[in-house]
Amino acid sequence: MFSRFKNAVIGAVSGLETNGIPTPNDPHSYNKQTLAPKFLYGRPAFLNLSEDEVQMSADHRLRPIIHPSMSLPHHAGYAECVNAGKSKWNEDQAVYRQGVLTRVEYNDKQGVQKFSIPYTYYGIFDGHAGVGAALCAANQLHHILHEKLVDAQDDIWIAFSEKKRLKTKPSDLLITGALEAAFKEMDQVIAEDRTKYQAAGGCTALVALFILDKLFVANAGDSRAIICKDNKFTLMSMDFTPENERDRIRRLAEQQPNLLGQEFTSKEYVRPPKSSELGKTVMYRDAHMSGWAYKTLQVDDLKVSVITGQGKRSRVMGIIGVTRGFGDHDILSLYQRTPIKPFLSSHPEVQVHKITNVTENEVLVMGTDGLWDVVCGAKAAEVVAKSLNTFMEKERYVSAATCLVGSARGSLVNEHSWQLKDGKPSSADDISVFVIPLLPYKLEYEKLLGKYSETAESS
Amino acid sequence: MSYAYLFKYIIIGDTGVGKSCLLLQFTDKRFQPVHDLTIGVEFGARMITIDGKQIKLQIWDTAGQEAFRSITRSYYRGAAGALLVYDITRRETFNHLTTWLDDARQHSNSNMVIMLIGNKSDLESRREVKKEEGEAFAREHGLVFMETSAKTAANVEEAFINTAKEIYEKIQEGVFDINNEANGIKIGPQHSPTNPSLPGAGGAGGSQGSSCC
Numbered sequence: 001m002f003s004r005f006k007n008a009v010i011g012a013v014s015g016l017e018t019n020g021i022p023t024p025n026d027p028h029s030y031n032k033q034t035l036a037p038k039f040l041y042g043r044p045a046f047l048n049l050s051e052d053e054v055q056m057s058a059d060h061r062l063r064p065i066i067h068p069s070m071s072l073p074h075h076a077g078y079a080e081c082v083n084a085g086k087s088k089w090n091e092d093q094a095v096y097r098q099g100v101l102t103r104v105e106y107n108d109k110q111g112v113q114k115f116s117i118p119y120t121y122y123g124i125f126d127g128h129a130g131v132g133a134a135l136c137a138a139n140q141l142h143h144i145l146h147e148k149l150v151d152a153q154d155d156i157w158i159a160f161s162e163k164k165r166l167k168t169k170p171s172d173l174l175i176t177g178a179l180e181a182a183f184k185e186m187d188q189v190i191a192e193d194r195t196k197y198q199a200a201g202g203c204t205a206l207v208a209l210f211i212l213d214k215l216f217v218a219n220a221g222d223s224r225a226i227i228c229k230d231n232k233f234t235l236m237s238m239d240f241t242p243e244n245e246r247d248r249i250r251r252l253a254e255q256q257p258n259l260l261g262q263e264f265t266s267k268e269y270v271r272p273p274k275s276s277e278l279g280k281t282v283m284y285r286d287a288h289m290s291g292w293a294y295k296t297l298q299v300d301d302l303k304v305s306v307i308t309g310q311g312k313r314s315r316v317m318g319i320i321g322v323t324r325g326f327g328d329h330d331i332l333s334l335y336q337r338t339p340i341k342p343f344l345s346s347h348p349e350v351q352v353h354k355i356t357n358v359t360e361n362e363v364l365v366m367g368t369d370g371l372w373d374v375v376c377g378a379k380a381a382e383v384v385a386k387s388l389n390t391f392m393e394k395e396r397y398v399s400a401a402t403c404l405v406g407s408a409r410g411s412l413v414n415e416h417s418w419q420l421k422d423g424k425p426s427s428a429d430d431i432s433v434f435v436i437p438l439l440p441y442k443l444e445y446e447k448l449l450g451k452y453s454e455t456a457e458s459s
Numbered sequence: 460m461s462y463a464y465l466f467k468y469i470i471i472g473d474t475g476v477g478k479s480c481l482l483l484q485f486t487d488k489r490f491q492p493v494h495d496l497t498i499g500v501e502f503g504a505r506m507i508t509i510d511g512k513q514i515k516l517q518i519w520d521t522a523g524q525e526a527f528r529s530i531t532r533s534y535y536r537g538a539a540g541a542l543l544v545y546d547i548t549r550r551e552t553f554n555h556l557t558t559w560l561d562d563a564r565q566h567s568n569s570n571m572v573i574m575l576i577g578n579k580s581d582l583e584s585r586r587e588v589k590k591e592e593g594e595a596f597a598r599e600h601g602l603v604f605m606e607t608s609a610k611t612a613a614n615v616e617e618a619f620i621n622t623a624k625e626i627y628e629k630i631q632e633g634v635f636d637i638n639n640e641a642n643g644i645k646i647g648p649q650h651s652p653t654n655p656s657l658p659g660a661g662g663a664g665g666s667q668g669s670s671c672c
Binding site for chain 2 (some may be wrong): 052059062063067079391394398409421
């Protein structure tokens with residue numbers, strides 16, 4: 001009972017800590033704050049933290065780097081630490097799951113035969129404006145995805161068992177489709193929950209799915225996945241920020257100007273026009289244009305561009321700095337309260353990576369932007385390689401994850417300032433990292449292949 | 460479980476000196492001959508009784524590995540007590556004490572109570588560091604000293620509890636500002652001075668094992 005109360009308080013508190021995103025303050029949303037949260041706040045289940053440890057993990061002055069006390073599949077590594085004080089609780093969430101797609105076949109000789117395709121799922125979700133959406137994703141997305149995979153499993157199985165005869169790669173498309181459909185449904189679930197549960201805020205979603213001979217990385221948001229191998233790295237996802245999604249958002253704005261309210265424009269100007277320049281010539285471009293053109297400045301041009309700012313500070317409608325993910329159904333622009341959700345998307349980009357040629361030192365690193373804001377891919381690959389060389393199999397991936405979080409967190413140099421070794425400011429955000437070895441999944445696939453060809457030959 | 464005070468401890472020292480084993484012996488009363496390498500930091504907790512008061516020890520067991528030094532340094536801050544551990548059978552772990560001590564002094568608050576521990580006292584035949592040397596080092600640097608064995612449990616209770624007693628005395632003397640959590644001391648949620656203390660014959664007392672790692 002106590003913890004329920006406590007979590008209701010946490011929810012209410014985090015509703016106010018919005019990372020720059022104002023909580024809608026109309027009466028309806030106020031009522032929503034009195035609803036119970038859908039999932040109680042906690043750290044990822046696999047960390048197995050006691051209530052005390054959850055409190056300790058949220059110490060903004062120490063920012064302890066927490067790692068699992070039990071091994072994850074194939075000693076995969078995970079580590080996290082809380083932000084430097086921007087919100088009371090760590091708003092990142094993480095999850096891993098192992099699932100099986102089972103197919104039962106009957107033939108006259110051998111009777112009923114059962115075939116299983118195992119898969120492993122990792123997800124990280126970076127919450128904002130509350131902890132709700134990230135908790136929903138961490139608790140529900142894998143169930144939704146499993147349903148989608150089960151829907152496709154007969155076709156996935158046929159593609160696997162008869163792959164020599166098929167020229168196309170249907171199972172890739174089926175699994176990609178399952179991920180895309182699952183992301184969409186997750187967002188819909190959060191939308192429907194709005195009348196039943198406390199306001200959830202929003203979250204990004206980065207998912208890695210190992211199935212058969214492939215790794216699928218689905219990303220909606222500004223978390224990032226890379227594959228590291230001997231000090232080198234390959235990007236496995238792109239960041240969906242207003243700056244990177246400028247084209248999509250401005251085109252949508254141009255096609256449906258009604259979504260912009262009275263406040264925004266799909267046009268961009270070389271510099272923000274002032275009212276004193278009315279009637280003068282300014283340089284502009286429309287959403288469909290790559291170059292600049294001239295026009296006479298009119299009142300309508302004094303509206304704010306739908307995308308403002310650069311890099312880490314770019315925003316949609318002046319508010320949100322990430323353009324894909326779940327939730328955020330109720331966020332509005334600051335002044336005229338224009339809904340922003342139409343410009344956001346839950347659609348993931350899915351990258352497929354064949355794992356049949358991977359080597360021992362190849363790992364998938366998944367991190368929230370708390371990591372990538374200050375650690376570049378090359379630096380991450382270097383930190384990973386060092387841990388892999390220093391530690392034994394059992395500890396190396398957890399050590400790599402811990403060192404990655406450490407190299408983004410830095411250390412507290414005075415009462416309030418966290419710094420990196422070189423004196424630059426470190427990441428003040430929540431930081432979560434998975435480091436997953438790829439080779440075991442290749443071996444797992446070869447084992448499955450061997451097992452299947454045995455049964456196929458004997459029948 | 461309610462407590463009068465919570466003391467935060469940190470355990471430091473070279474890798475392989477038995478820091479995690481000391482913690483396990485203290486919280487779980489068992490010895491694990493082969494212990495996994497500690498990564499970053501792990502946590503332990505136990506309730507003790509001092510002067511009839513329930514005191515919760517929250518223990519941060521840090522990795523001794525060089526690779527984690529820059530991470531673990533940040534955990535010294537906000538510790539009321541530190542156990543600085545070396546292995547009596549490996550001289551180099553004793554030689555490194557100055558480095559550890561400098562680190563601790565630099566990154567912790569000045570009132571932190573430091574207990575120097577020579578561990579593995581059960582391995583007398585392999586001893587490389589004399590007890591007198593440990594005593595002399597402790598005297599020179601103003602530390603409390605004890606030899607322990609995480610294996611036989613010899614002096615393990617005493618090491619943790621005597622450190623707590625020192626901290627407790629400092630509180631009584633007004634050395635610690637107990638309202639500042641940065642000192643590693645927290646007043647218990649239900650503690651009030653007018654409440655009669657819980658029973659306990661003074662000194663070391665009942666324990667509540669609660670391992671978490």
